[in-house]
Amino acid sequence: MVILSAAAMFFYSIALILVTSRLFHAEGPNRRAVAGFAALGVILHAAALYQAIFTADGQNFSLTNVISMVNWIIALAFTLVLSRIKVIVLVPVVYACSVISVALLWLLPPKYITHFELHPEVLVHVVLSLMAYSALMIAALYAIQLAVIQNKLKKKQLMLSPAIPPLMTVEKQLYHLIIIGVILLSLSLATGFIFLDDMFADGKGHKAVLSILAWFVYIAMLWQQYTVGCRIRTAVIYSLTGASLLSLAYFGARIVKELILS
Numbered sequence: 001m002v003i004l005s006a007a008a009m010f011f012y013s014i015a016l017i018l019v020t021s022r023l024f025h026a027e028g029p030n031r032r033a034v035a036g037f038a039a040l041g042v043i044l045h046a047a048a049l050y051q052a053i054f055t056a057d058g059q060n061f062s063l064t065n066v067i068s069m070v071n072w073i074i075a076l077a078f079t080l081v082l083s084r085i086k087v088i089v090l091v092p093v094v095y096a097c098s099v100i101s102v103a104l105l106w107l108l109p110p111k112y113i114t115h116f117e118l119h120p121e122v123l124v125h126v127v128l129s130l131m132a133y134s135a136l137m138i139a140a141l142y143a144i145q146l147a148v149i150q151n152k153l154k155k156k157q158l159m160l161s162p163a164i165p166p167l168m169t170v171e172k173q174l175y176h177l178i179i180i181g182v183i184l185l186s187l188s189l190a191t192g193f194i195f196l197d198d199m200f201a202d203g204k205g206h207k208a209v210l211s212i213l214a215w216f217v218y219i220a221m222l223w224q225q226y227t228v229g230c231r232i233r234t235a236v237i238y239s240l241t242g243a244s245l246l247s248l249a250y251f252g253a254r255i256v257k258e259l260i261l262s
Contacts, residue, residue: 004051008044008102011037012075016095019088031083038079038095045072045102052105058113063251064104065112066130071101073134090141125191132184133246136218136239139177143239146170150232171232174239175225182218185246189215210249217242 015038022029049072052065075098078091116123149167189211192199199208221238224230230238 002106004044004048005102005105008041008048009099011041011044012095012099012102015041016092016099019091019095023088023092028088031088034091035079035082038075038082041095041098042072042076042079045075045098048102048105055111055113057111058115060111061114061126062112064108067251068101068105070130070134070137071098073130074098074138077134077138090145093141119195121191121195125188125195128184128188128191129250132181132188133250135177135181135184136214136243136246139174139181140239140243142170142174142177143236146174146232147236167232171235174235175222178218178222178239182215182222185211185215185218206252207249210245210252214242214245214249217245 015034018037019029019034045068049065049069052068053060071094075094078094082088082091114122116126146167149170153167189208192208192211199205217238221230221235221242224238225235
């Protein structure tokens with residue numbers, strides 16, 4: 001796994017250097033080259049994740065493995081759409097986080113063994129949860145980008161660059177991502193209520209409560225946008241609040257248990 005992880009970090013780093021070195025160039029970075037090296041990183045990252053998760057004892061869904069898996073989903077999504085939409089300004093953040101998340105696979109290798117083969121319905125819930133979280137984390141990145149662009153426009157500091165997409169484009173994409181994320185989060189919560197008998201048990205109830213609160217935050221955001229319109233600042237607050245609640249729900253207790261108390 002160390003060799004796969006090192007190779008994935010190497011190719012992610014090349015992609016990161018290629019995109020960062022020409023981020024604000026008039027012609028922008030060579031997207032094909034960036035996507036090519038990033039794709040190699042994504043493939044090797046997936047192989048490293050496979051070795052880290054599927055063990056002789058069962059499926060290792062440790063905190064670091066789950067974080068790395070979320071980063072892999074986000075890196076895969078950005079790599080696939082890199083040639084079609086103006087998201088270059090976010091790419092350095094995504095690939096830098098991918099490098100860190102791959103390093104976590106072997107620098108911090110705690111174990112949290114599960115047996116999804118015995119309960120495949122739980123695997124459905126977990127996959128939906130990871131997809132929802134990944135989509136809404138991408139939305140949070142878009143929200144941050146939206147806030148930065150608006151701030152630059154207000155101060156008249158924004159330079160025209162292929163790395164900087166139009167404000168309205170980012171706002172539109174933000175709501176598309178929120179809608180996708182809310183649908184996946186709704187399915188995740190529904191499968192949790194149906195398949196998990198201990199969803200509100202001791203030590204787990206906070207996950208459900210925080211996830212439901214995040215769902216209400218996103219629903220309120222979409223309702224406000226649909227009825228009276230949502231100002232950019234308000235949309236950013238909604239997006240980051242929901243993302244924070246989900247992060248606490250998914251990782252809060254596990255960070256304390258696996259990394260601090262271990």
